[in-house]
Amino acid sequence: MISGNEMKPPLDGIRVVDLTRVLSGPFCSMLLGDMGAEVIKIESPAGDPVRGQGHHKNGFSWYFASFNRNKKSVVLDLYSDEGRDTLAQLLETADVLLENFRPGVLARMGFPQDRLDSINPRLIVASVNGFGSTGPYTDRPAFDFIAQAMSGFMSVNGPAGEPPLRAAQPVTDLVAGLYTAFGIASALHGRNRDGVGQAVETSMVNGVLSMMAYLASEHFVTGENPQRTGNDHPLVAPYGLYNTADGQIAIAASNDQILRRLLGEIGLPNLLDDPRFASNDARFSRRAELHDILDAALATDTRENWIARLNRAGVPTGKVQTLKDVFEDPQIQAQEMAIDVPHGDRGDVRMLGFPVKLSRTPCEVRLPAPELGEHTEEVLASLRRHASG
Amino acid sequence: MISGNEMKPPLDGIRVVDLTRVLSGPFCSMLLGDMGAEVIKIESPAGDPVRGQGHHKNGFSWYFASFNRNKKSVVLDLYSDEGRDTLAQLLETADVLLENFRPGVLARMGFPQDRLDSINPRLIVASVNGFGSTGPYTDRPAFDFIAQAMSGFMSVNGPAGEPPLRAAQPVTDLVAGLYTAFGIASALHGRNRDGVGQAVETSMVNGVLSMMAYLASEHFVTGENPQRTGNDHPLVAPYGLYNTADGQIAIAASNDQILRRLLGEIGLPNLLDDPRFASNDARFSRRAELHDILDAALATDTRENWIARLNRAGVPTGKVQTLKDVFEDPQIQAQEMAIDVPHGDRGDVRMLGFPVKLSRTPCEVRLPAPELGEHTEEVLASLRRHASG
Incomplete structure (x- = not known):
């Protein structure tokens, strides 16, 4: 047994190769990074589109910064043979591959599940997508708004007598990302015992549908659709x-x-x-x-x-x-739910803190959000050493 | 390496002693059970209040059934010395203790962290609560509605020009439960390496606040409060x-x-x-x-x-x-997001399926939701064998 101050974060030593962009996937890999995993964010030469979104300060998107802490950035052109060869080498050294393409895209890029198994049988292949990888809507593009509509979420959100309403928060992306992180952490634990990886998948629609809670169980038992009731509780007063x-x-x-x-x-x-x-x-x-x-x-x-x-x-x-x-609230301040993270020449970026508190190995920002390709050389050099070693 | 069809679910062999009731905690332990953990739900002689909530069929609450699959029920009176002694013995055999009391209650019941460490240094002690265990609101009772209000969630939910609105789904309970499950699974992985447990905590307010996503990062960079925009996107048209x-x-x-x-x-x-x-x-x-x-x-x-x-x-x-x-949608059906689970004399109960899909060890219902105290004898007998063994 080792003492707390020698302990490493729970996912220390886990290498995540992260092909995701925008929101659901990057949120998932951020959670893994916050828990101590090494997250290698693979970006196209143009970079994750979120780098260009939201307000910038010192030339940097705070939206990008807040979802990409604790990650390294490696630029690979996955449309080129060389880029795909490098990805294959990287996967030999990885524990987790995370992707949020539409189902089938990864296979068409040259990485079907059987090839992934042969590259690295211990690899956990995790996917976040819109509707799941089986069924008639597999190929549909999915955005949060559509998933909120299709999942039933909007049907109960809104004032009584008013039309259905989306939540402003991209809840379907975030819930799917969080479920995927839970699935990955569970699969990592199981792999310690069984020695093999497996595929883990969550969709935006399934994730937020599973949050219908008693609204779903009441629907199943009564056959009725739950109604929108605004701020009133559907059953209880006051x-x-x-x-x-x-x-x-x-x-x-x-x-x-x-x-x-x-x-x-x-x-x-x-x-x-x-x-x-x-x-x-x-x-x-x-x-x-x-x-x-x-x-x-x-x-x-x-x-x-x-x-x-x-x-x-x-x-x-x-x-x-x-x-x-919220951020002036002494409770939120005591819980350190806003943190200021130095980003070199970009200055300090304020972002949300960590919702999961660990007593011995508290989450921390070990790496600020990377510049595009900041770690390409470092990571490729380590691959060359791995190959020759 | 073993083949897929010999593999056990990721959390097989993990014993969770679950003191939680109602929603946030039971959702968390359900997720752990779905991943293969043995969940021992400790209930007071009166039982989890949810047993009496929602519509019943054949004398059984479908709401209770849907949140308590894959659990055993053991009745203990934790107000009695005998009940607390039994809990202590149970914790010797456990990997995870899960509780959703207000912070401090578990310690006042005779289980402060140092005693838990001495009972079982490998124990992961997981808490879901309203506001977190430090700060001025620690002792406040918390319900989903209050957490939605305090976290900023309601401030952006609603039609433009209309008052702030709660979501009908108990999002703060469920998000906190899911974060806690992620924290526990991560801590279990880390424990395989380090040998010691640690405390894991998530609050309902912190959890849902962390889902403010770019609304929070835009607030931090601009200093402005995001506005309610109903179904319109705040930045994009059409x-x-x-x-x-x-x-x-x-x-x-x-x-x-x-x-x-x-x-x-x-x-x-x-x-x-x-x-x-x-x-x-x-x-x-x-x-x-x-x-x-x-x-x-x-x-x-x-x-x-x-x-x-x-x-x-x-x-x-x-x-x-x-x-x-939703449940007539062929995509949702292909994804098996509604399942019928036999509950003995209570008949089949329809409930939500599994949002996390695992390729080699798919989640399944190994145990239907238990009758109150159904497993008391079985579990206490195994403790006696453990003590004499």
Whole structure:
């Protein structure tokens, strides 16, 4: 047994050859890099298109920087024989190949699964794609908006009585990337025992569909489609945004115990004795009336006071925060969810911190996002040593 | 090296002692179980509250069934000395302890980190919570709605000019559970090398905040708050829902190459020569006008035809599907994203399939969701054998 301060990050020693671009795949490889893997980002001579996207500072895209920390950049032209030969050599030394092409593209580039197996039987071949590699839509191009629409996500997002709505966050890319990272880490653990790699795949549609949670199980058991209900809970009241003396608070009183605490704290301890509000069904059918009663009671104090008082009483309460609010929030600061990363001449880049906290080997930025091809020489030289060694 | 059909699932042989209830934690342990781990769900004599939630069939909650496949249920009263002693014995045999109490509760129950280290130095102690275990909000109760509000998620979800909106899906629970599963799998891999466990933690707020993606990086570089833009893209046009002869389609023409394909296919190949639409900035400032032009062109054919034609032309196109549509979709069926799982006398329960596809050891339901305490005897008997062995 070794002590914590000698320990290496969980995925230290794992080499990921990363052919992905834009979002789902680069997010996945960033997560692997944050956990200590060596991520070799293969870029075409033109580079990942995200290098040109979003606002730039000192000539550098902060969007690119934030998704490509802890990676090396190697430029290879995979349309050339030489580029593909180099990729094959690199794969001999790799633990994971990550790609987010449409299914079949990697094989047409000269790397079908059987060749990958023969190059390196220990290789974990991980794919993130739009719809999965079997079925009628395999060849379709996929963007987040389409995956949100096709997966059912949009059908339940939106105010009651209003049209279906996409989320602004590219949730389908990110959820698929995160699932793929989980699949890869699991397969790496299994490989320690079994000695062989395998293919790991997640699609954007399947990933976000699996987040339908009880909306899906209720659909399966009742046969009904879940409806859009905006900020109201589809089953529980009170639950939503309420007005205080100086702004709104979000309250989730989703069981009787919490509801009693809420009513006690806001000075309505006897409300549940009123038959109009005695059961959840009764409250739910009089949601608007109940909302007004709560607003009146909450008008007696300020938002910040209610948030403190109600949480102290054990009632989940908060407020809607903008991103500016979020990063000024002492909790988010204590959790180091914004970090400043030096990027040489490009200056410091602020980006999101690490959502997974490890006690002995905390995630860290060992490498800032690379310049295009910054590590081509280094990595190719190590391959030549590998070949002659 | 062993062949694929002798291989075991990646997390085979890993024992997870799971103290979690409701959603974030049970989702995490389900993911670990799907990957082959033995998950021992510790329930109070009253059971996980989800057993009583959602629609029941044959006396069984399908919501509970869908989140608790691949688990054993052991009833322990952790308020009693005997229950806590049994937990300590169980932890000697475990690889992972998973909990979703508020931070500090596990220690107050008699299991501070140093005791856990002494019981089992290889133990990975994983926590899912609302706000993280350091900072001023540590003790606050957390529900998905509050985490959506506090994290900035709601600030960008919603139609333009309308109030902030929660997503109907419990995204903060699920994303935190998935991150925790990734952290655990990574830590398990690292433990194969280093021999020691460590603590792994994710919060609901941090998890979903890390999904703000370029919305966060743009905020950091510009200092501006991202705005709600509904189904419109904040930067790109055309992008959104458009009318065909018989219904709407979702089109994401987010770069010039795709836009040219779109305009060619819908019979407007020269539109980009018109100075009113020649650049993205120009198109973006005339979004409504452009929308009408596209609607007119798309009125010439049906929704299904356009989806086929545009995807064939390389334009990401789809439609908003309800859950009923989703599970009738041949792609979703080919991907086996709804599965029927026999539950003995309870009958078959339909639930979501597996979003991570593994080529050699596909995920499967080895155990249906357990009856309360179904495995208490079996697991306690194995502990007695362990103690006397």
